[in-house]
Amino acid sequence: xxxxxxxxxxxxxxxxxxxxxxxxxxxxxxxxxxxxxxxxxxxxxxxxxxxxxxxxxxxxxxxxxxxxxxxxxxxxxxxxxxxxxxxxxxxxxxxxxxxxxxxxxxxxxxxxxxxxxxxxxxxxxxxxxxxxxxxxxxxxxxxxxxxxxxxxxxxxxxxxxxxxxxxxxxxxxxxxxxxxxxxxxxxxxxxxxxxxxxxxxxxxxxxxxxxxxxxxxxxxxxxxxxxxxxxxxxxxxxxxxxxxxxxxxxxxxxxxxxxxxxxxxxxxxxxxxxxxxxxxxxxxxxxxxxxxxxxxxxxxxxxxxxxxxxxxxxxxxxxxxxxxxxxxxxxxxxxxxxxxxxx
Amino acid sequence: xxxxxxxxxxxxxxxxxxxxxxxxxxxxxxxxxxxxxxxxxxxxxxxxxxxxxxxxxxxxxxxxxxxxxxxxxxxxxxxxxxxxxxxxxxxxxxxxxxxxxxxxxxxxxxxxxxxxxxxxxxxxxxxxxxxxxxxxxxxxxxxxxxxxxxxxxxxxxxxxxxxxxxxxxxxxxxxxxxxxxxxxxxxxxxxxxxxxxxxxxxxxxxxxxxxxxxxxxxxxxxxxxxxxxxxxxxxxxxxxxxxxxxxxxxxxxxxxxxxxxxxxxxxxxxxxxxxxxxxxxxxxxxxxxxxxxxxxxxxxxxxxxxxxxxxxxxxxxxxxxxxxxxxxxxxxxxxxxxxxxxx
DNA sequence: TCCCGCAACTATACCGGTTTAGTACCCCCC
DNA sequence: GGGGGGTACTAAACCGGTATAGTTGCGGGA
Numbered sequence: 001x002x003x004x005x006x007x008x009x010x011x012x013x014x015x016x017x018x019x020x021x022x023x024x025x026x027x028x029x030x031x032x033x034x035x036x037x038x039x040x041x042x043x044x045x046x047x048x049x050x051x052x053x054x055x056x057x058x059x060x061x062x063x064x065x066x067x068x069x070x071x072x073x074x075x076x077x078x079x080x081x082x083x084x085x086x087x088x089x090x091x092x093x094x095x096x097x098x099x100x101x102x103x104x105x106x107x108x109x110x111x112x113x114x115x116x117x118x119x120x121x122x123x124x125x126x127x128x129x130x131x132x133x134x135x136x137x138x139x140x141x142x143x144x145x146x147x148x149x150x151x152x153x154x155x156x157x158x159x160x161x162x163x164x165x166x167x168x169x170x171x172x173x174x175x176x177x178x179x180x181x182x183x184x185x186x187x188x189x190x191x192x193x194x195x196x197x198x199x200x201x202x203x204x205x206x207x208x209x210x211x212x213x214x215x216x217x218x219x220x221x222x223x224x225x226x227x228x229x230x231x232x233x234x235x236x237x238x239x240x241x242x243x244x245x246x247x248x249x250x251x252x253x254x255x256x257x258x259x260x261x262x263x264x265x266x267x268x269x270x271x272x273x274x275x276x277x278x279x280x281x282x283x284x285x286x287x288x289x290x291x292x293x294x295x296x297x298x299x300x301x302x303x304x305x306x307x308x309x310x311x312x313x314x315x316x317x318x319x320x321x322x323x324x325x326x327x328x329x330x331x332x333x334x335x336x337x338x339x340x341x342x343x
Numbered sequence: 344x345x346x347x348x349x350x351x352x353x354x355x356x357x358x359x360x361x362x363x364x365x366x367x368x369x370x371x372x373x374x375x376x377x378x379x380x381x382x383x384x385x386x387x388x389x390x391x392x393x394x395x396x397x398x399x400x401x402x403x404x405x406x407x408x409x410x411x412x413x414x415x416x417x418x419x420x421x422x423x424x425x426x427x428x429x430x431x432x433x434x435x436x437x438x439x440x441x442x443x444x445x446x447x448x449x450x451x452x453x454x455x456x457x458x459x460x461x462x463x464x465x466x467x468x469x470x471x472x473x474x475x476x477x478x479x480x481x482x483x484x485x486x487x488x489x490x491x492x493x494x495x496x497x498x499x500x501x502x503x504x505x506x507x508x509x510x511x512x513x514x515x516x517x518x519x520x521x522x523x524x525x526x527x528x529x530x531x532x533x534x535x536x537x538x539x540x541x542x543x544x545x546x547x548x549x550x551x552x553x554x555x556x557x558x559x560x561x562x563x564x565x566x567x568x569x570x571x572x573x574x575x576x577x578x579x580x581x582x583x584x585x586x587x588x589x590x591x592x593x594x595x596x597x598x599x600x601x602x603x604x605x606x607x608x609x610x611x612x613x614x615x616x617x618x619x620x621x622x623x624x625x626x627x628x629x630x631x632x633x634x635x636x637x638x639x640x641x642x643x644x645x646x647x648x649x650x651x652x653x654x655x656x657x658x659x660x661x662x663x664x665x666x667x668x669x670x671x672x673x674x675x676x677x678x679x680x681x682x683x684x685x686x
Numbered sequence: 687t688c689c690c691g692c693a694a695c696t697a698t699a700c701c702g703g704t705t706t707a708g709t710a711c712c713c714c715c716c
Numbered sequence: 717g718g719g720g721g722g723t724a725c726t727a728a729a730c731c732g733g734t735a736t737a738g739t740t741g742c743g744g745g746a
Contacts, residue, residue: 057701
């Protein structure tokens with residue numbers, strides 16, 4: 001015999017399928033003694049629910065969906081993403097909710113997967129990352145009527161819930177700090193231009209520039225890879241009036257930039273200050289160690305999980321959770337410009 | 344009306360449910376003209392299969408299961424794991440197979456999840472990582488009769504398939520290289536002692552030591568974290584006759600070790616050579632850059648996916664795929680001992 | 687004493703597909 | 717013109733649970 005079903009249990013105990021179902025789900029209408037007998041036999045036979053059968057009846061899938069449209073290669077590089085994933089998973093696992101994951105080529109394929117999984121009841125909700133400017137996914141998810149949490153915000157994600165950190169505030173604090181050190185030419189090696197948070201950081205730097213009366217602030221967009229981060233740094237440092245400080249949109253790019261500075265003979269922090277968005281083991285163990293905007297990424301993922309679980313319980317809700325603004329952790333890579341201290 | 348079912352299509356076209364099912368699955372016994380009409384209507388109504396209903400009938404789940412028993416925090420740190428995951432996903436996605444992921448507390452919980460998912464037909468097979476010495480999971484998976492691919496090998500995974508790289512060979516090549524440079528005291532900062540690959544690397548170094556007549560080779564086990572990697576390095580470098588070369592079981596620990604060397608005033612590679620298992624952006628952009636055993640981790644993941652897909656197609660099979668042995672990529676962190684060159 | 691009401695069940699429909707047994711019909715051929 | 721065989725379908729069972737309407741038996745109140 002294959003795996004036992006509730007019908008097998010019912011036969012063995014001598015009751016009906018319905019009684020077994022009621023007993024196993026702790027619903028009233030079954031005598032305590034009968035319930036105990038059923039549970040006993042179920043345990044003996046090593047019975048386990050068949051989630052597909054339950055799902056057919058409209059029950060939970062006990063899974064959250066995460067679809068990512070990125071080249072697989074860039075995924076592996078970023079500690080941020082891996083940490084987020086592990087926090088997310090940890091949060092979901094506490095309630096035995098699995099993560100249904102898929103990497104696809106582009107946004108169109110991503111939307112296709114949303115439709116598939118939603119109509120197949122494969123997941124109870126979606127987690128949306130890499131929110132873009134005028135993101136078509138938002139509309140689709142609203143139409144599908146499936147719970148969804150957007151990572152990033154605030155705003156522009158319609159009726160969907162979101163979890164976000166204040167990128168703008170973080171960038172302003174970096175600009176203030178660098179300006180206070182005396183920097184006038186600040187560059188920004190940003191991520192993908194179509195991401196909302198990239199735009200927000202760029203705008204924040206522009207605004208700071210105006211407010212603080214800085215000379216040349218410039219943002220260069222990249223694909224987040226260490227290669228493009230290095231290339232952008234090379235370009236910036238080759239300018240006639242090169243920047244005295246560079247802010248990177250990821251720790252990986254900051255580390256790559258640090259390498260380029262070394263290769264070009266530009267001293268850090270003597271001639272160039274470096275700040276990284278996102279803190280990780282990379283920034284801590286670099287030499288010199290890198291000043292970074294740190295946040296607890298694992299906790300960020302856990303918050304995401306929390307909101308997702310709430311939404312699954314109560315699909316009508318909409319929540320916007322703002323997590324702690326990343327705080328500047330000052331290390332060795334920042335100093336007043338032109339300070340020729342030994343590194 | 345909710346989402347359309349094949350019954351809705353059948354009604355609209357004026358045929359039976361069975362005919363629609365046959366048409367949609369491209370099975371013979373339906374006239375071409377009828378099939379075309381059915382497909383047309385299905386498309387119009389935006390029909391999508393309900394995977395739970397299919398699964399009930401015993402069909403594929405189109406998902407592979409990956410359960411990891413590790414603290415979430417260590418997961419986020421390692422580029423190796425993230426890259427493996429992205430390669431795996433990329434390989435699976437090509438055939439629209441999703442990854443069902445769950446992080447659990449311990450091995451017992453992991454086994455529980457195997458039983459659950461297997462009996463619920465939630466996944467078509469499992470991917471097993473972190474193979475341990477006398478791993479109880481192997482037996483359970485064999486008993487469940489579900490396809491499974493073990494990462495790591497060879498041997499000791501019973502009837503299960505595996506994908507592995509030759510850790511032993513790799514460690515031997517490192518020892519040979521360091522000995523050729525003139526090193527006599529080689530230390531090894533290893534990973535978790537219960538992992539098979541950790542054991543294999545430790546044994547390989549011991550064997551090399553005997554074969555090459557080295558003085559003090561020693562392996563210290565850690566939990567793979569940068570903190571323990573740093574601590575182990577500190578201990579090793581504080582010994583009266585400290586090692587002239589250290590091999591680390593991960594790139595993260597190697598980088599942490601490099602930091603400790605700097606902090607203790609030990610020059611790399613002048614006074615200490617450093618080699619890392621697993622190559623990544625970390626080893627490339629460190630200063631000095633770190634000599635590493637590189638392999639294409641993303642490709643490794645893709646191979647894993649390939650074997651998994653084969654097993655899903657033909658559950659009776661058993662495959663043992665040996666992937667390319669990691670090759671030594673020499674960078675700036677290795678040199679003959681006592682060479683006081685500038686770094 | 688009779689009826690009501692409730693607890694403790696049973697029997698059965700249902701979810702949305704797949705699959706099998708059965709049937710109507712046509713063509714071919716002796 | 718009747719039998720054989722294949723094609724193109726239909727009807728219904730089935731997968732393993734959940735939900736619901738119905739049934740039985742018992743205790744209590746009028």
